[in-house]
Amino acid sequence: MSVPVIEVRDLARKFGDRTVLNGISFTVEKGDTLIIMGGSGCGKSTLLRHIIGSMRPTSGSIKIYGEEVTAMSPAALDKLRLRFGMNFQFGALLQSLTVGQNVALPLLENSRVSPDIVDLVVKLKLELVGLTGFEHLKPAEISGGMRKRVGLARAVALDPELLFSDEPTSGLDPIMTAVIDQLTLDLTRKLDMTAVVVTHDMVSAFRIGTKMIMLGTGKMQGKIIAMGTPDEIRKSDSPEVQQFINGQPDGPIPLKLAREDYLERLLGQPRPEDL
Ligand SMILES: Nc1ncnc2c1ncn2[C@@H]1O[C@H](COP(=O)(O)OP(=O)(O)O)[C@@H](O)[C@H]1O
Ligand SMILES: [Mg+2]
Structure with missing residues (x-):
């Protein structure tokens, strides 16, 4: 088999003594659209920033087209990024x-x-x-x-050969979301682009995803708690996954935690200009 477009192995990242990403491993093949999902604060944007080389991990390996991103010089990263499209929440x-x-x-x-x-x-x-x-x-x-x-x-x-998108449809109405999704589909299916998309819009996720990973919160912070095809994720017997994809307020993901995370983010991070 050919080299995966992205290969992440045992990625971990701590901020101070707080582990935000923990034992993350997955691959993305050419033409895939990988969906990264999970509750707010679970580390989705942090994971993206590591993949594009704008953050360095505490440990682990990230390869893009077979090249180790975590050890790359700024000049080499700039060159690699010419092959990326980046659509970021705070960009x-x-x-x-x-x-x-x-x-x-x-x-x-x-x-x-x-x-x-x-x-x-x-x-x-x-x-x-x-x-x-x-x-x-x-x-x-x-x-x-x-x-x-x-x-x-x-x-x-x-x-670009590779598109990274952080919540491209949050705040858009369902019709505009469909337009953006169709565009991603056109680019990946017709031009063979590979995409990594962070989203918590489940309609959108199941419309465009070919592979999905869900990151956990709480005790499972920054770990992959589910990975698979959209079909496998839909059929997952994990209560967390079912709660998340069906948008139920009550379930194993505690509301208090979600609220604390929300406050932390609101007070501790720049607010996206368009929310
Ligand atoms: N540069 C940073 N320094 C310290 N903590 C950070 C930094 N970036 C993110 N975090 C923390 O890491 C956690 C995950 O953040 P983030 O990846 O933005 O979550 P998500 O995108 O899933 O909502 C949050 O608790 C956040 O406060
Ligand atoms: Mg984010």
């Missing part, structure tokens, strides 16, 4: 630039393309996310949901 758009200029950024930074081509690609990508005609507005002049879609258009500007 805000530049407020001083227009929507069109924001989408054009990766093109201007990373490739030698003529201005005509840049304009064409910007139009095409904005059309893909349903934002034709908005290129001259500033991020402050559009809604939070629209900003999210601009973020995705920017992430796919260079037709």
Whole structure:
């Protein structure tokens, strides 16, 4: 079999004495869409940041296309990241630039393309996310949901081989969520892109995922508590998984913990501009 696109082995990360990721191992094959799910604060965004090399683990290995990311120099990481599209929760758009200029950024930074081509690609990508005609507005002049879609258009500007998306549809209405999901599906199925998507929208997760992992909270903090195909996850006999995918308020995931996590995040972390 060919080398997996992503291979994570025994990944652990502590912040101080708090273990946030613990014994994480999984692989992502070409063309897969891996869904990372789990309650708020379970370590989903932290896991993504480790995979793209913007955080270093306490221990463990992360390989992308067979190359060890955890030992890579900044220059090597920059080179590798040319193959990524990144659509991050806190990866805000530049407020001083227009929507069109924001989408054009990766093109201007990373490739030698003529201005005509840049304009064409910007139009095409904005059309893909349903934002034709908005290129001259500033991020402050559009809604939070629209900003999210601009973020995705920017992430796919260079037709990446590998897309990382952190909650791409949170705060979007069901129709826009379907549009974004369809776009991810088109890119993965037709262009063979590989994607890693963090989401707690279960409709979206089952629509686009080919493989899913769920991270635990509480005693199971940062451990994979379930992994499998969407079908296997749906049939999982874990009460935590069933509670999560069916959105039930009562179950083994304690509400008090969820509330504490919420407060911690609200007080301790930057708030996403579009929530
Ligand atoms: N840079 C950091 N320093 C200290 N703690 C952090 C840092 N980043 C994340 N955490 C903590 O790690 C836990 C997981 O965070 P995160 O990955 O953002 O969760 P999720 O994306 O699943 O909601 C949280 O308790 C958070 O407070
Ligand atoms: Mg997160």
